[in-house]
Amino acid sequence: MKKIFSALFLAMFMTGIAYSQDILWIRSENVNDILGGVFLGLDANDNVYVGATGNTGLYVIKYDQNGMSQFIAGVDTARYFCGMTVTPDGKSFLAGGRDQIPNGKDGALLAYESNGTAIYNQYYNFADKTDEFQDLFVDDNNYAYITGAARDAIETYALTIKYSPSGAPQWIQHYGTTLDRYKGKKLKVSSSGDVYVTGTVLLNSTQTTDVFVLKYDASGNLLLDIHFNIGGYTECIPKFILLDDGGNMYVGGRLATNLDYAGFVIKLDDGNLMWTKIITGPNNGMSIEDAAFDFEGNIIIAGGYHDPRDAYYARMSPAGDFIFEKTYNGIGNDMDAFLRVITKDEFIYLSGITTRIGTLWDYLILKANADGEIMWETHYNGSQYQNDVVYDIALDNEDNVIVTGTSAEQGGQHCTTIKYSNSLGIQEDDISGIKTLQVYPNPANAMLYIDYLPDNRDAEYTISDISGRILSTGILNNSNQGIDIAKYSNGIYLLSIQDGSKRFNAKFVKH
Numbered sequence: 001m002k003k004i005f006s007a008l009f010l011a012m013f014m015t016g017i018a019y020s021q022d023i024l025w026i027r028s029e030n031v032n033d034i035l036g037g038v039f040l041g042l043d044a045n046d047n048v049y050v051g052a053t054g055n056t057g058l059y060v061i062k063y064d065q066n067g068m069s070q071f072i073a074g075v076d077t078a079r080y081f082c083g084m085t086v087t088p089d090g091k092s093f094l095a096g097g098r099d100q101i102p103n104g105k106d107g108a109l110l111a112y113e114s115n116g117t118a119i120y121n122q123y124y125n126f127a128d129k130t131d132e133f134q135d136l137f138v139d140d141n142n143y144a145y146i147t148g149a150a151r152d153a154i155e156t157y158a159l160t161i162k163y164s165p166s167g168a169p170q171w172i173q174h175y176g177t178t179l180d181r182y183k184g185k186k187l188k189v190s191s192s193g194d195v196y197v198t199g200t201v202l203l204n205s206t207q208t209t210d211v212f213v214l215k216y217d218a219s220g221n222l223l224l225d226i227h228f229n230i231g232g233y234t235e236c237i238p239k240f241i242l243l244d245d246g247g248n249m250y251v252g253g254r255l256a257t258n259l260d261y262a263g264f265v266i267k268l269d270d271g272n273l274m275w276t277k278i279i280t281g282p283n284n285g286m287s288i289e290d291a292a293f294d295f296e297g298n299i300i301i302a303g304g305y306h307d308p309r310d311a312y313y314a315r316m317s318p319a320g321d322f323i324f325e326k327t328y329n330g331i332g333n334d335m336d337a338f339l340r341v342i343t344k345d346e347f348i349y350l351s352g353i354t355t356r357i358g359t360l361w362d363y364l365i366l367k368a369n370a371d372g373e374i375m376w377e378t379h380y381n382g383s384q385y386q387n388d389v390v391y392d393i394a395l396d397n398e399d400n401v402i403v404t405g406t407s408a409e410q411g412g413q414h415c416t417t418i419k420y421s422n423s424l425g426i427q428e429d430d431i432s433g434i435k436t437l438q439v440y441p442n443p444a445n446a447m448l449y450i451d452y453l454p455d456n457r458d459a460e461y462t463i464s465d466i467s468g469r470i471l472s473t474g475i476l477n478n479s480n481q482g483i484d485i486a487k488y489s490n491g492i493y494l495l496s497i498q499d500g501s502k503r504f505n506a507k508f509v510k511h
Contacts, residue, residue: 022420024400024420025418026416026417027069027416028407028415028417029416030409030413032054032057032076033057034052034053034415035406035413036404036405036406036414036415037051037052037061037406037415038084038391038392039081040392040393040394040403041086041394042394042402043088044090045065045090047063047065047070047114048394048396048402048419049061049063049086050417051084051392052074052415054079056076057074057075057077058078058081058094059072060072060084060112061415062092062114062116067419071116073116073117073118075108078096078097078110079096079097079098080096080097080105080108080132081094081095082096082133082135082136082148083135083136083137084136085137085138085144090113090114091114092112093136094110094111094112094136095107096108096110096133097133104129104130105131105132106123107132107133107159108122108123108124109121109133109136109146109163110122121167126150126151126152126159127150127151127153129151129152129153130149131151131159132159132183133147133148134147134149134183135148135184135185135187137187137188142165143163143164143165143170144163145162145187145189146161147159147187147197149183150174155176156182157175158175158176158182158199158212158214160172160175160184160195160197160220161173162220170220171219172220173220175214175222175225176201180202183199183201184197184198184214185198185238186198186239187241188242188249190247192218193217193218194247195214195215195218196214196241196249197214198213198238198241198249198251199212199238200212200237208229208234209234210229211227211228211230211236211251211266212226212227213225213268213271224270226271230264231255231262231278232257233260234256234258235256235257236253238253239253239289240252240288240289240291242292242299248267248268248269249267249269251266251268252264252266252291254287254288259284262286262287263279263281263287264277264278265279265291265316274320275319276320281312282305282307282308283306283307285307287304288302289302289337289352292342292343294346294348295343295344298317298318299316300315301313302341302352304336304338309334309335309336311328311336311352311364312326312327312338313326313350313368315372324372328364336355336364337352337353339390340352340390340391340393342393342394342395346369346370347368347375348368348369348370348372350364350368351365351390351392351393352389353388353390354379360385360388361387361389362379362380362381362388363381363390365380365401365403369440375442376440376442380403380407380418382409382414383408383410384408387406389405389406389407391404391405391406392405396419398422399422401421401422402417402418402419403417403418403420404416404417442509443508443509443511444508446486447483447485448483448495449481449483450482459476460473460475460498461473461483461496462495463494463496464493464496465494471488471493476497488510489510492508493507493508493509493510494506494507495507
């Protein structure tokens with residue numbers, strides 16, 4: 001374990017516009033050649049764990065809920081970070097790889113206690129060739145599951161391993177056929193212990209890359225193995241796997257043939273392909289990077305178009321029908337993309353990159369409601385105005401938003417982690433009742449909506465400009481009140497609500 005506190009500095013700058021949320025803290029690290037944060041996890045006490053890496057090294061950085069550094073633990077001999085899981089009691093599991101000498105690669109699995117003490121470091125070497133870990137899952141009993149690839153002198157197999165809480169391999173499975181090259185990419189484990197794996201197979205006969213799906217029971221016995229091509233594309237790459245309570249599996253990612261690119265989502269029930277959705281986008285350029293279930297069991301997908309280079313997100317039903325599709329085009333009118341999506345209750349949180357005026361890539365964090373309408377967005381531009389990319393996003397117990405990634409600061413690339421408040425647009429003088437109130441979108445153009453069930457029939461709202469001049473008043477007579485703000489000039493305004501003895505205030509932006 002390496003405890004490093006002296007190199008921590010507080011970066012208190014924010015060049016993007018933050019709507020309806022405040023920065024609670026920012027921390028940037030570049031010790032041990034750390035260049036960026038790639039994974040996030042939180043324990044039950046809202047301590048923040050950042051999976052960080054650089055040219056060398058695999059580390060976990062722990063901050064308390066106030067952003068104070070607790071420890072940096074890891075090894076400087078591993079890298080190729082592919083996954084991290086943090087348990088409610090603060091154990092952290094890191095998966096990646098390490099280089100062999102003179103060539104080749106081993107898989108690496110590291111586990112640490114909540115104080116940074118190592119539980120185990122496990123390395124996997126099949127035949128002194130190139131072995132890769134690609135994804136990690138940790139169950140409620142601290143068994144760790146890995147998928148990836150194992151190679152000997154001739155064959156490449158899809159690798160799946162189950163490790164005990166002490167790090168001992170419980171079983172190891174290699175799956176493949178002669179001369180075809182298999183690689184596990186993503187995995188999930190059901191509550192009964194069944195292991196679902198998806199990945200790619202490069203077929204020797206056609207030199208095309210198809211998708212495969214495997215299912216093992218808790219003891220490592222193979223229950224299901226299928227592979228298939230999607231839409232006739234020559235390259236099919238899964239980027240996510242979701243597993244619902246009924247054992248239905250959703251797999252999605254990107255497709256390619258020459259210069260044509262598309263995204264895909266498929267649903268499988270006990271190995272049977274139920275439906276396929278291919279999303280081509282404008283000019284046959286699109287990819288899906290991540291997905292998550294929402295509170296109703298729908299699938300939220302996130303990614304981006306290639307031309308124009310806009311970010312993309314959508315909501316799909318379990319039957320494969322679109323509920324909405326949305327795009328995001330930043331003010332720089334250049335590259336925008338979502339790399340991660342998470343959900344809580346009816347809300348959607350997306351993170352990725354945006355290009356703004358006078359900068360290169362910036363952090364992009366966005367919150368949307370169940371209809372896909374943007375409630376707020378914010379950006380972060382490092383001090384050097386170079387490429388800044390957010391790689392992961394998480395929520396704490398109070399729904400504050402934490403992101404981590406790489407940013408260009410003085411001295412080079414840093415691992416920069418930011419915690420934002422997640423107010424719904426209202427600051428309440430009397431703290432009771434805040435969760436019953438929402439204001440969106442913010443910024444707004446023509447209509448501003450107040451999603452709030454008042455306690456009194458005569459609850460009144462007032463809109464004022466920043467000088468305090470009252471512009472309009474009205475009565476909140478239903479639970480979803482729309483206010484026409486189209487006549488207002490662009491700028492910042494104050495919305496006040498008086499509901500009996502309670503008073504609420506919120507700033508919103510008209511643009």
